[in-house]
Amino acid sequence: MALLRDLLADLDDLLEPGRYRDFCPNGLQVPPPAGLDAEIRTVVTAVSADRQALGEAVALGGDLVIVHHGLFWDGDPRALEPPLAERLRLVLGAGLALASYHLPLDGHPTVGNNALLAEALGASSAPWAGSGDPAIGVEARFEEPLPLAALASRVAVVTGREPLVLPGEAERPVARLGIVSGAAAGLLPRAAEDGLDALLTGEPREPTRGLALELGVHAICAGHHATETRGVQALGARLARHHGVSHRFVDTGNPV
Structure with a gap:
């Protein structure tokens, strides 16, 4: 008590x-x-x-x-x-x-939604400045770049559901992944600007598919709740x- x-x-x-x-x-x-x-x-x-x-x-x-x-x-x-x-x-x-x-729970470096997702995916992470000030998302890094399909499989295990995968540049492996849980598909252009290979969020927007293709950055949408x-x-x-x-x-x- x-x-x-x-x-x-x-x-x-x-x-x-x-x-x-x-x-x-x-x-x-x-x-x-x-x-x-x-x-x-x-x-x-x-x-x-x-x-x-x-x-x-x-x-x-x-x-x-x-x-x-x-x-x-x-x-x-x-x-x-x-x-x-x-x-x-x-x-x-x-x-x-x-x-x-x-937002304080999204952005915390140890108990935050995004840091914990990165840890569960087997990546190291640091605050991603492109996600706001203070940062609410993280940049996750994998020691060995993952094929998109392999990363999507990990996301499915971690979130308990099959994500919607919107590919960017064909065959682009993922070494640097932006993670912003919830509804952050609008950050895809910033992910491209910062040189990230993919963005993991919860909900897509209608333009997300086209932007992923045009920017060359993969978008993985695994559910607002699930993330x-x-x-x-x-x-x-x-x-x-x-x-x-x-x-x-x-x-x-x-x-x-």
């Missing part, structure tokens, strides 16, 4: 959310009835705070839910629409605390290790 304030302080120190200009509030989004003095025994992590994930968190006896995609986003209507209202009723009715970490499952699990594992809480991960299996 630990106090909510101590868990959040640990995560804030680790992720430094104040460094990022984000599209959503990072950190605590919904406080529990006892506020920061709430006692936390079970932490549940999930990629997104949708009703399925929140319902499973309640069923698992969660006290704190940590997600990558939280409840509130810039540009959303100011009045609650029915889906968000139902999610809030579920959280508030169960007395859950809910915290979200978005962002590792970071929240790493946070939950950290809290369990450092604070003695129980951790459960909820995977909703979102195919997008």
